[in-house]
Amino acid sequence: MSVQRPTTTARELPTELDSPRAKLVYLYLQRGGASIDDLQSDLEVKKITLYSILSTLRERGLVQKQGGQFAVA
Numbered sequence: 853m854s855v856q857r858p859t860t861t862a863r864e865l866p867t868e869l870d871s872p873r874a875k876l877v878y879l880y881l882q883r884g885g886a887s888i889d890d891l892q893s894d895l896e897v898k899k900i901t902l903y904s905i906l907s908t909l910r911e912r913g914l915v916q917k918q919g920g921q922f923a924v925a
Contacts (some may be wrong), residue, residue: 866914873897874905878914878924885921 869875876895880886886894891902906922909915916925 866912868912869914871905873901874909877902877905878909881915881922881924885918885923887920888922891922 865875865878869878877891877897880891880895888899888902888906891897892899895902897905906915906917910917913925915922917923
């Protein structure tokens with residue numbers, strides 16, 4: 853029996869992400885765009901925390917906001 857390896861390559865985490873929650877949000881957003889409500893319900897993180905994380909990620913150019921959706925830049 854052989855082991856199947858994924859054929860798609862995931863982006864590596866940016867080295868400037870120190871916070872486990874920031875890493876979690878970034879990885880979640882790699883799947884595609886998400887609203888603040890999606891992030892809150894799926895990750896079970898308070899909105900106030902998410903706004904802070906997303907603000908930092910946007911300042912660093914790692915995440916962008918289009919309409920009500922956040923996505924990896």
